[in-house]
Amino acid sequence: MDEPNERLRESLPSEPRLQPEQRRVVVTGIGLICGVGKTAPEVWQGLLAGRSGMAAIKAFDLTGHSVRFAAEVKDFDPLLFVEKKESRKMGRFIHFALAASAEAMQHSGLVIDQGNRDRFGVHIGSGIGGFDVIEREHSAMLAGGPRKISPFFIPGSIVNLAAGHVSIKYNARGPNEATATACTSSAHSIGDAFRIIQRGDADAMIAGGTEAAITPMGVGGFAAMKALSTRNDDPEHACRPWDKDRDGFVVGEGAGILILEDLAFAQARGAKILAEVLGYGMSADAFHMTGMAPEGEGCYRAMRAALKVAGISPDRIDYVNAHATSTPLGDALESKAIENIFGERALNHTLLVSSTKSMTGHLLGGAGGLEAGITIMAMLDGIAPPTMNIVELDPQCRLNYVPNTPIHAKIDYALSNSFGFGGTNGSLVFRRWTE
Numbered sequence: 001m002d003e004p005n006e007r008l009r010e011s012l013p014s015e016p017r018l019q020p021e022q023r024r025v026v027v028t029g030i031g032l033i034c035g036v037g038k039t040a041p042e043v044w045q046g047l048l049a050g051r052s053g054m055a056a057i058k059a060f061d062l063t064g065h066s067v068r069f070a071a072e073v074k075d076f077d078p079l080l081f082v083e084k085k086e087s088r089k090m091g092r093f094i095h096f097a098l099a100a101s102a103e104a105m106q107h108s109g110l111v112i113d114q115g116n117r118d119r120f121g122v123h124i125g126s127g128i129g130g131f132d133v134i135e136r137e138h139s140a141m142l143a144g145g146p147r148k149i150s151p152f153f154i155p156g157s158i159v160n161l162a163a164g165h166v167s168i169k170y171n172a173r174g175p176n177e178a179t180a181t182a183c184t185s186s187a188h189s190i191g192d193a194f195r196i197i198q199r200g201d202a203d204a205m206i207a208g209g210t211e212a213a214i215t216p217m218g219v220g221g222f223a224a225m226k227a228l229s230t231r232n233d234d235p236e237h238a239c240r241p242w243d244k245d246r247d248g249f250v251v252g253e254g255a256g257i258l259i260l261e262d263l264a265f266a267q268a269r270g271a272k273i274l275a276e277v278l279g280y281g282m283s284a285d286a287f288h289m290t291g292m293a294p295e296g297e298g299c300y301r302a303m304r305a306a307l308k309v310a311g312i313s314p315d316r317i318d319y320v321n322a323h324a325t326s327t328p329l330g331d332a333l334e335s336k337a338i339e340n341i342f343g344e345r346a347l348n349h350t351l352l353v354s355s356t357k358s359m360t361g362h363l364l365g366g367a368g369g370l371e372a373g374i375t376i377m378a379m380l381d382g383i384a385p386p387t388m389n390i391v392e393l394d395p396q397c398r399l400n401y402v403p404n405t406p407i408h409a410k411i412d413y414a415l416s417n418s419f420g421f422g423g424t425n426g427s428l429v430f431r432r433w434t435e
Helices: 005-011 040-048 092-108 132-143 155-156 159-168 182-200 215-223 261-266 293-309 328-342 365-383
Strands: 027-033 121-127 205-213 252-263 274-283 319-321 352-354 412-418 424-432
Touching: 027 040, 027 092, 027 182, 027 261, 027 424, 040 121, 040 155, 040 274, 040 293, 092 205, 092 215, 092 252, 092 365, 121 159, 121 365, 132 155, 155 205, 159 205, 159 261, 182 205, 182 252, 182 352, 182 365, 182 412, 182 424, 205 365, 252 261, 252 319, 274 365, 293 328, 293 424, 319 365, 328 412, 352 412, 365 412
Parallel strands: 121 205, 319 352, 319 412
Antiparallel strands: 027 252, 027 274, 205 252, 274 424, 412 424
């Protein structure tokens, strides 16, 4: 490592440190949808019950596929969130973003009107966007030529249209952006939205991510990379982060959206504050297109950067929602990076670390948004959600991964990790809100 964790601890204050011009950013709403549930409370209760969202794929014909299961959102009706005519113009990832945003907005109680709409923005990421639309329209072209391509092919599939449709729905006329940084997309979107509010460019943001890549090409492509678990006969137990027999990740789908607000703005409208966003860190492995740097060095630097922005020492973090996807190399390297940041607290099992992907599957670009919401709910309820399917730990993985059963604990400060292909890394630090 380029900086020992002891030196890092000495360089960080024990309390949050703000620059005079910075505004404090808080979370006032959460919206979640994934294979475990279609609302944030349903997802949270499912995670605490250890419920798996993984099952045989229903979305397409599995003939010829080596991997035949995923964590699909079951019985999802987009018409609850968008009119039928409009829904046909959108990829499934946009439907998920609209659903999660609707829940988050209702949860926050925020109303956008003529008085605040120019100060309200949207930042929603996606790693892949409208894979379903791309595949459908490609098939239409092959069958009937270019004239058979829908005029809604492009706007139905490009990544920024999730943020675009959400902004249109709520008449949010402030900053409007989308991040496409593979599996770090929505963590970066939340972090960038945090910075937008912090520097005064908006008073509130709808922020997070969405993904819908359970398609023939999506699943087939990851399977061709040998990145996926092949436990077709036991989908519920296929995703097993840090277990010695883990064999790859499980594709999930859905969205995770937070409502972020300037603290003074939220207090002035009497909002119920759930948590404070304290830190955001990014880094690049600059090492390999899919593999992580040795000893998780890039992960280490992202966490270190987030803690520096938060202005707290590693000793203050009570819980880490890890990126851990159930891949043989990635889980071990992230675990090593956590060891290097948190030192003895990690090794003596005081620090709680879990991977909820063991139940939700990996939402790719939507993972960071989903897991940020889960992290905040863990703080609110004082419960670390479990990592399911741990039978025997990999000897390289030596931390307290909350195996198979939730752990009740006071969680005042928490960190959420997201890492992606291309060596892109993002970490977010949250503080449990107290008046």
